[in-house]
Amino acid sequence: MRLELIIKILTENWHMFLRGAGMTLYISVIGTIFGFIIGLIVGIIRTIPIPERGFKKGFLKVINWLLSAYIEFFRGTPMMVQAMVIYYGSAEALGINMDKYAAAIFIVSINTGAYMAEIVRGGIISIDKGQFEAAHAMGMNHFQTMIYVVMPQVIRNILPATGNEFVINIKDTSVLNVISVSELFFTTKSIAGNSFIFYPPFFIACVLYFVMTFTVTRILRFIEKKIDGPENFILAGNQMQVAKPEDMLKRSN
């Protein structure tokens, strides 16, 4: 490996690499957050219990059909192709000139949303029925049950899957170079094109992608730990007293 070449490319172009990486991170952070919110909303709607009859039943059925069409469509087509269709399509067919960064965030969000919706739905149906029943038995309605009991558990449980989506987004924003979004891959390509040197810039991009994904994974793991709280709890009330042996036993179980 020609180390001095890599160093030369880096010293000459570091600000461009940094800006590209920044753009990649920016689009994937915002896209993941929006996608997460879309996924929560869609997933929650798709798990509303359908009443046996009445207007609400028909209404929910139509909504559910539309939402599953959305999910199937965006999961079933490549993001690169969606980017072309949405960005150029809105300009050529509808005469709307989308800002390409807005388009980029839109495409990543809507894509992530389609995946997250299924992750959220899976998370909701995997919550023990007893949690719903206990909430209902104390007088909570479906909405309160979801907000106060079910969703906090679902969100905790889907954090690893969300991290996965985040990592995928960091890597897959590279396909947005087809609509000339100056993310890391696009930037690297121009650096390579200008200098006629290929593998060193891409090697640098590779390292940068890895640093970003690895950092994100670590941060999410930290958040998971934070949510889980301490491994042990503290007995309340009798700080002055020495803990009784049976309490210590109970605590260690």
Added chain:
Amino acid sequence: MDNIIEIQHLSKTFGSNEVLKDIDFSVKKGEVVCIIGSSGSGKSTLLRCINLLEKPSGGQIIYKGENILDEKHDIYAYRTKLGMVFQQFNLFNNYNVLGNCIVGQMKVLKRTREEAINVAMKYLKVVGMDQYINAKPKQLSGGQKQRVAIARALSMEPDVMLFDEPTSALDPEMVGEVLKVMKELAELGLTMLIVTHEMGFARDVADRVVFMDQGVIVEEGPPEQVLVNPVQERTREFLRRTLNEL
């Protein structure tokens, strides 16, 4: 008439399976009623119909003179009047012990946080779990979880407590601590409806014992009758089988 709950001609079918058949049954204020019967006889379904976790297929449930199966009756308000304790505890995993006991008070009964904590602490003391307010459910033993579940239900200050086999999921050495708490509640005059397999407990605590078999109430009466000198042959048969297992 001081019936809190009165059930008339209650029936429940799952598909073609008739699980409850024309049940007539009532609970008076301050009464402790134990329901016994073999597995699959419909005990849980009866309890779950009473708080509408299952929708009855027919009949009436009268709560303080009002038919709660009436379309316009507020089932959420009604459910706050019934405390439910499940076999599997069903503590909310996302809250610690205190959180479990205040979330319903705050979000359903709209009590302030301070008020809710006061009430919760009162009942956590009753069940002997007031030192454990910071613990998450998964950090507790089965008996401790069930005692917290009882405190959680009590914190809503219901008129009636429903228990569905509260000790059946517990290791034998933890059954006692939960039964002890329930016995204390009975002595406090709480109205309780308890599905149980603990015959000794039923004899000590119940004002009335109800024996169910295949979706019907076969026999009911004071514990000395139903558990010691049953009138019905099916009750005798059940007791023979149960006592042999011990």
